[in-house]
Amino acid sequence: MLSKNQIKYYKSLQIKKFRQIHQSFTVEGAKSVTELLASDFEVELVAVTEEFRAAHSRLLEALDAQVVIATADDLAQMGSYQTNNACVAIAKTKENVFIDVAGKEFVIVLDDIRDPGNLGTIIRIADWYGFQKIVCSETTTDFYNPKVIAASMGSFTRTRIYYGNLVSYFEKAAPARVTGTFLNGTSLYDYNFPSSGGYLVLGNEANGISDEVAALVTDRVSIPRFGGAESLNAGIAAAVICDNIRRQWK
Template identity: 45%
Template sequence: MLSKNKIKYIQSLSRKKIRDTEKAFLVEGDKMVTEALESSLTVETLCATTDFLRANRRIVSGDTEVIEATADEIRKASLLQSPQNALAIVSMPEIGFDLGVLNDKLSLALDFIQDPGNLGTIIRLADWFGIKHVICSENTVDCFNPKVIQASMGAIFRVQMHYINLPAVLGEASQSGIPIFGAFLEGENIYKQPLSSSGILVMGNEGNGISTEVGALVSDKVHIPSFAAEGSESLNVSMATAICLSEFRRRQL
């Protein structure tokens, strides 16, 4: 049975202040909860229907608090419009940051991404294109926001997220010889620009793009050209990220 206090606690995880204090976040949906159980992260509490528990008992750690709940109880606790059969409270991973993890590989840097859906989609894209590390400015939306978690479709369990002083880290990376690419409207055509198999790709804010401070550290400005005579002025940042990552990876084939 799912108590009123537990329901209240689950719903409180919608707030960043509570997540930061508890060092925990909420995962909802059968597939997402299954991925959480199979990941290296610690699932503190699993609330699920009898059928879900019966089907997934083998992957539930003995250290996890298991609460058998009805569909109606899960609906009352859920933050989703269409709840499924399970939700879980997961401990935040403790991930330190060392500039060395960016050497000899392609990484992403996000400068003030505000929309949770965009961030979740970008995390999913990073997972798809084999990006293991995403470094975020401190004002980028929290990656443990429930909407980010849902949009990531499980990729949050495989991609390491780092919230850091972005200009400082990019400055260190530049001094270490790591190439820094950035998406700009005035950049060079990405399909003609030389691209390396390693480096940092910076994507900017939805409305304002890459900030002046971060932009000053970009060594190679790239642009996705439009093939329409008349059309949209720009692309959604998650769409632009997909195109850029695809072109970087295509050059490796």
């Protein structure tokens, strides 16, 4: 059974301040939790229904964490984003380890992505296209926000994330070309992504890439438009660009 204190602790972790104090975060739903259990994250607590435990007994037995049986009602009460959760979990956040381009790869750099759904979607897309390093401005929404974790559909387990001031970041990072999207950039269809890899900067949903970061972008590209829509959302732009990189690199 889940104790009142466990439920209270779980709920506190929905708030960034408490995630930072406890260095822990929450994961909910069968898909995300099973991916968490198969990952290198340190899991503190898993609360599952009797049915989920029976279906995943081998995975749960191999686990070095507390497994608690919870009622579907308990889980529904705790889960803020999905109904009929079969399970929730608490895991330790990872340290903020510096990452940069090392070999033929693109590091995705997010300049002030505010919407948790967008960040989660970008993580999922980057993972689909095999780009697992994501660098975030300090103003970008928290990776461990439960809405980010949910929207990433398990891809958070394969992502390496680093938060920092982007101007300082580029001073320290391995030199490579920095591609960024601008309305007046070179058409993606005429642009050659560097064959040795580089950085791909995606800007804020409303304001695009900030001036300080724009000054560090070496290659300005834009997604060609053929109709009347004024813009594409951040996740869509990320997907189209990642797809163009992979097509060139195939």
